[in-house]
Ligand SMILES: Nc1nc2c(c(=O)[nH]1)N[C@H]1C(S)=C(S)[C@@H](COP(=O)(O)O)O[C@H]1N2
């Protein structure tokens with residue numbers, strides 16, 4: 001027998017072992033695919049077919065794209081709320097899982113065979129990938145786009161590194177996880193106090209300590225700690241999607257926890273000032289230009305308010321995970337398409353009067369233009385749009401990612417066919 005590796009002498013928690021790691025692994029095995037899938041769906045919702053998903057060119061990592069539905073209206077609110085919300089809630093579980101396998105993370109030498117080397121590399125992709133995704137995701141929520149590189153590009157490619165590591169890890173570890181789960185009864189664990197908590201049996205290639213300390217917390221205590229951490233994160237973040245009284249608990253909310261109760265008092269992603277929207281751009285001289293037909297149609301705000309108005313209760317759901325549902329009134333986009341002379345457009349290209357900024361334009365799919373609730377909104381909650389929310393007119397389309405609900409619209413090009 002070889003001597004006991006030093007690493008197993010150094011890490012002495014008696015809780016560490018196959019059971020705890022397997023329980024945490026099982027939680028991630030269920031939760032992570034939801035985070036991954038909703039993340040990839042967000043990429044598709046951005047409209048890669050128009051080259052407006054970021055990064056636009058992903059080489060052979062191209063996903064099968066489809067037209068993002070405009071029904072139900074809360075679809076993107078759900079998928080992106082889950083992506084960000086569940087992603088954050090799982091952070092304590094990820095950290096606990098890393099803690100539980102720490103003796104094996106820093107194994108020296110890192111690998112003794114080709115097979116082991118492959119496993120180590122997949123582990124590096126898994127651990128590096130998940131930490132990179134957490135850090136970039138959280139930074140994007142808490143601070144706007146502070147990166148020298150595109151958040152989206154980093155988060156997208158980082159996701160694939162993580163996914164590859166995750167899939168390989170599952171393939172290798174599933175049998176071990178099942179054995180680990182069977183090694184203790186959960187009911188037994190939940191009944192065992194700290195004083196009765198015994199160390200896991202030592203195995204040379206396992207996780208358990210060779211020379212364990214006495215337990216300072218029971219296994220059920222450890223689970224409660226991780227579960228409590230996840231619940232705390234849930235309470236601190238859920239309010240940004242759920243709204244109502246839960247907003248007041250959402251201490252981590254990046255875009256203002258308490259808002260007034262006026263018709264325009266809800267989250268603002270980018271203010272008119274930040275977007276350099278000045279009154280000369282949006283005042284009496286503002287015009288909406290519709291193109292795509294035989295000749296452009298130019299309307300002022302009075303012409304728009306004179307058209308039949310439609311009201312819809314629709315969410316804005318940002319990629320950052322927050323969402324808010326408001327009551328919008330304006331002219332249906334399909335009426336504008338008809339007026340422009342393109343009653344059945346294949347797509348519509350919307351441009352803001354905002355001159356710079358990555359989000360001053362968006363392409364909408366056919367179903368997003370023709371949906372009866374898809375609006376060029378002029379009013380919200382019974383009042384004119386405020387400058388921050390896009391006065392004189394903004395796009396609001398059911399289930400559309402927030403970013404494409406363009407504010408301060410100046411031009412819409414309805415594109416026929418192909
Ligand atoms: N012209 C323009 N429109 C824009 C943006 C922008 O930066 N410029 N931000 C978008 C983003 S990312 C979101 S989430 C929504 C937020 O709308 P709100 O600020 O009215 O809540 O507006 C979208 N429309």
Ligand SMILES: [Mo]
Nearest residue numbers: 318319402403
């Ligand atoms: Mo957004």
